[in-house]
Amino acid sequence: MPTLDELLKSVEEKSLRHKLLDPNFSLIQLMKDMCQCFVELATDSSHESQERGVISDVNGFGSRSGDPESCSLAVVPRYQTGRDELRSLHDSNDITKGEEVVEIPWVNEVNNECPPSFHYIPGNLVFQNAYVKFTLSQITEDHCCTSCIGNCLSSSSPCVCVAETLYGFAYTADGLLKDDFLQECISMTRDPQLQSISSCMDCPLERSRNEEMLEPCKGHLNRKFIKECWRKCGCHKQCGNRVVQRGIRRKLQVFFTTDGKGWGLKTLEKLPKGAFVCEYIGEILTIKERHERTMTENPPSVLLDAYWNLKGALKDEEYLCLDASFYSNVARFINHRCLDANLIEIPVKIETPDHHYYHLAFFTTREVDALEELTWDYGIDFDDDNDQPNKKFQCKCGSKFCRNMKRPSRSRPLAR
Numbered sequence: 001m002p003t004l005d006e007l008l009k010s011v012e013e014k015s016l017r018h019k020l021l022d023p024n025f026s027l028i029q030l031m032k033d034m035c036q037c038f039v040e041l042a043t044d045s046s047h048e049s050q051e052r053g054v055i056s057d058v059n060g061f062g063s064r065s066g067d068p069e070s071c072s073l074a075v076v077p078r079y080q081t082g083r084d085e086l087r088s089l090h091d092s093n094d095i096t097k098g099e100e101v102v103e104i105p106w107v108n109e110v111n112n113e114c115p116p117s118f119h120y121i122p123g124n125l126v127f128q129n130a131y132v133k134f135t136l137s138q139i140t141e142d143h144c145c146t147s148c149i150g151n152c153l154s155s156s157s158p159c160v161c162v163a164e165t166l167y168g169f170a171y172t173a174d175g176l177l178k179d180d181f182l183q184e185c186i187s188m189t190r191d192p193q194l195q196s197i198s199s200c201m202d203c204p205l206e207r208s209r210n211e212e213m214l215e216p217c218k219g220h221l222n223r224k225f226i227k228e229c230w231r232k233c234g235c236h237k238q239c240g241n242r243v244v245q246r247g248i249r250r251k252l253q254v255f256f257t258t259d260g261k262g263w264g265l266k267t268l269e270k271l272p273k274g275a276f277v278c279e280y281i282g283e284i285l286t287i288k289e290r291h292e293r294t295m296t297e298n299p300p301s302v303l304l305d306a307y308w309n310l311k312g313a314l315k316d317e318e319y320l321c322l323d324a325s326f327y328s329n330v331a332r333f334i335n336h337r338c339l340d341a342n343l344i345e346i347p348v349k350i351e352t353p354d355h356h357y358y359h360l361a362f363f364t365t366r367e368v369d370a371l372e373e374l375t376w377d378y379g380i381d382f383d384d385d386n387d388q389p390n391k392k393f394q395c396k397c398g399s400k401f402c403r404n405m406k407r408p409s410r411s412r413p414l415a416r
């Protein structure tokens with residue numbers, strides 16, 4: 001057997017016989033050179049970055065800067081979400097993301113804006129300190145109709161829940177608000193002569209201003225409220241005295257307004273007078289928490305103040321409001337209209353007999369045509385500089401009763 005050296009020598013001589021080569025040429029050197037090149041190529045950073053750059057570019061995130069870090073997957077530059085990509089993140093078929101029984105689409109035929117981002121929730125959630133307690137033991141026989149069967153509205157005499165509404169039945173068999181009940185709610189809200197306003201002894205709004213000399217309470221509107229039957233009642237789930245708790249059933253659409261109000265909410269179907277549309281949903285905050293947020297966030301909040309006068313001074317954690325800035329439902333898109341809005345908010349007690357927590361439900365004040373924008377009167381006092389800063393906007397409601405245009409004819413001089 002020839003040795004490896006003999007073999008290599010023989011091959012080199014054959015090669016030298018026919019080709020012109022470096023006299024120092026050797027196969028062993030050739031093989032060593034190949035190994036050397038391989039090691040150099042394998043450790044050459046610029047070569048490495050080019051290889052990875054090609055892979056990255058396929059995905060559109062690549063960098064050819066030569067900086068090894070810049071082409072690592074961990075440091076891919078943050079993908080800049082463009083309008084089209086953002087649009088695809090929002091489901092334009094259903095802004096509720098499946099949280100409601102019905103789908104609620106959104107459209108923007110005015111510009112490229114997408115709806116603001118927020119967490120869609122179909123029911124209120126306590127942020128932190130608000131005292132909202134639902135316990136079965138707290139709901140006594142005075143607060144629910146345990147002996148009822150079937151539909152409370154078919155009974156000749158009002159059940160315990162219906163009686164608590166202080167008006168007899170609030171709903172018709174079709175699930176609409178009874179006309180006289182609705183009319184009274186509208187008058188009590190719109191007509192200063194009929195408004196019942198009470199002041200609290202120790203108004204949390206004044207206290208939250210942290211001023212040395214507190215002003216007296218500006219007063220809070222006493223409202224009529226609805227008491228719905230609930231789970232401790234004996235009636236059927238389809239009882240006619242359960243409307244708001246069934247959630248949104250109407251065909252609605254979030255749309256970008258053409259008159260400079262930003263996003264709005266419209267109905268896609270004709271709505272009869274007294275129809276439930278949706279609740280105002282948000283985080284339940286105490287007034288103290290709201291004040292802390294207002295200093296930084298400016299949230300659009302609604303006070304749950306209809307009963308603040310009722311039991312004398314409440315504890316801090318019982319003075320509540322709803323903040324729709326971060327968690328809310330479609331009600332966050334309902335724009336303001338002075339006085340003659342087509343929606344009215346009515347307090348509804350469902351699962352707790354406590355007056356400090358209740359639901360705020362929107363009902364139509366009149367028949368509303370399909371494609372009409374839905375509006376409610378925020379109750380802003382445009383003349384009061386101390387009114388909530390988030391409510392300060394140049395009103396474009398278009399109503400002939402607009403309080404922002406026709407000063408000083410204000411009809412709802414309430415702190416809200």
Ligand SMILES: C[S@@+](CC[C@H](N)C(=O)[O-])C[C@H]1O[C@@H](n2cnc3c(N)ncnc32)[C@H](O)[C@@H]1O
Pocket residue numbers: 116260261262263264300331332333334335336337390391393394395396397
């Ligand atoms: C609860 S949000 C309603 C939805 C809002 N348009 C949006 O784009 O998200 C309240 C804000 O809408 C605007 N807005 C509501 N009603 C308005 C009106 N009548 N005139 C002008 N702006 C209005 C104001 O900017 C107000 O602060």
